[in-house]
Amino acid sequence: xxxVVQSPRYKIIEKKQPVAFWCNPISGHNTxxxxxQNLGQxxxxxxxxxxxxxxxxxxxxKDRFSAERLKGVDSTLKIQPAELGDSAVYLCASSPxxxxxxxxxxxxxxxx
Amino acid sequence: KxxxxxxxAALSVPEGENLVLNCSFTDSAIYNLQWFRQDPGKGxxxxxxxxxxxxxxxxxxxxxxxxxxxxxxxxxxAASQPGxxxxxLCAVRTGANNLFFGTGTRLTVIP
Numbered sequence: 181x182x183x184v185v186q187s188p189r190y191k192i193i194e195k196k197q198p199v200a201f202w203c204n205p206i207s208g209h210n211t212x213x214x215x216x217q218n219l220g221q222x223x224x225x226x227x228x229x230x231x232x233x234x235x236x237x238x239x240x241x242k243d244r245f246s247a248e249r250l251k252g253v254d255s256t257l258k259i260q261p262a263e264l265g266d267s268a269v270y271l272c273a274s275s276p277x278x279x280x281x282x283x284x285x286x287x288x289x290x291x292x
Numbered sequence: 293k294x295x296x297x298x299x300x301a302a303l304s305v306p307e308g309e310n311l312v313l314n315c316s317f318t319d320s321a322i323y324n325l326q327w328f329r330q331d332p333g334k335g336x337x338x339x340x341x342x343x344x345x346x347x348x349x350x351x352x353x354x355x356x357x358x359x360x361x362x363x364x365x366x367x368x369x370a371a372s373q374p375g376x377x378x379x380x381l382c383a384v385r386t387g388a389n390n391l392f393f394g395t396g397t398r399l400t401v402i403p
Contacts, residue, residue, distance in 0.1 A: 184335075211389065222296075222381055222393030223336070236390065271335055278389055281326060283335040 182206070184284035186272050192290045198260035201287045205253070205274030209282075212249060214257050215271040217286070223271055229255065230277065259289075267291045294319045296384055298394035305372055306402050313367040313397045315382035320360045323385045327356050327367050330379045330396070339380075340367070372401045 185204040193199050205212050210231050215223035226245065228236040231252040240247065244263070249255040259266055269286040295318045305311050315325070324343045328336040340349045340356040342365070348357040355368040365382055381396040 186335075213391070220395070222383075222395045224393075225391065228389070230389075273336075278323060278385065280338055280341045281383070281391065282338060283328075285335045288333075 184272055184274050184282050186270075186284035186287050188287055189285060190288050190290075192292065193262055194292050195264055196261040198258065199262050199289060200256055200258045201270050201272075201289075203255045203257070203272030203284060205255070205272070206282055209274035209276055210252065211275050211277050212255050213271075213273040213275075213281070214247060214255070215273065217269045217271055226257070226270075262289070262291045264291050294322075294384055294386060294390075294392040296382060296392050296394040298380075298382060298397050300397060301395070302398040302400075304400040304402060307372060307374060309372050309401075310368070310370050311372055311399070313369070313380050313399070315365040315367070315394055317363045317365075317384045317392070319386070320363050321387065322360060323387050323389075325356075325358055325365050326383045326385070326391075327354075327365075328381045328383065330381060336381060369399075372399075374401045374403050377401050 212229040214226040217223045227240045227247050229249045247257045269288050271286045273283045275281045297316045326341045327339040330336045342349045342358045353370040358365045379396040379398045383391045383393045385391050
């Protein structure tokens with residue numbers, strides 16, 4: 181069974197540029213999460229989807245961040261414009277509702 | 293809001309030693325608790341999931357326990373190996389399907 185797939189693995193951009201991250205969850209997992217992880221810290225939730233509905237986006241900085249999950253499968257997280265402080269690892273995870281959580285390898289963003 | 297704490301932040305042990313990692317949480321009304329391992333530059337790998345009705349789960353040399361009433365979980369690693377060196381994180385899931393992570397314990401097993 182394929183795991184959670186994320187791309188790109190690494191991205192380096194200049195500040196004020198846009199960037200997008202893509203996530204393909206494990207087949208059949210209706211819950212999808214986007215997390216942000218800074219060095220030495222635990223993951224912090226940005227947004228959680230149940231199927232195609234964003235049920236928790238309270239921590240998503242909506243002035244520059246947006247996300248979508250079309251047809252309740254793949255998801256895209258976008259930042260526009262990026263700021264220096266957005267440099268971090270963006271992790272995608274999926275699970276059947278309330279059950280074991282599986283993570284992708286993450287997308288490491290560096291904003292110069 | 294649920295707060296999850298992991299102590300110590302870092303731990304170094306000689307190879308072969310048994311060790312315990314700690315995770316504490318402030319709200320005992322949890323749905324389940326999951327332990328993860330994270331290698332540098334990688335995502336999180338699931339190790340063990342304990343449901344709120346369970347007291348412990350075992351997988352190989354790993355044993356995780358859960359004491360909901362005291363808001364604590366421990367991850368026991370037997371006969372540690374250099375390959376166990378990684379950061380270990382615990383995450384608590386609430387009934388509303390929210391997950392809260394600790395900041396992790398960075399383990400180094402010295403050959």
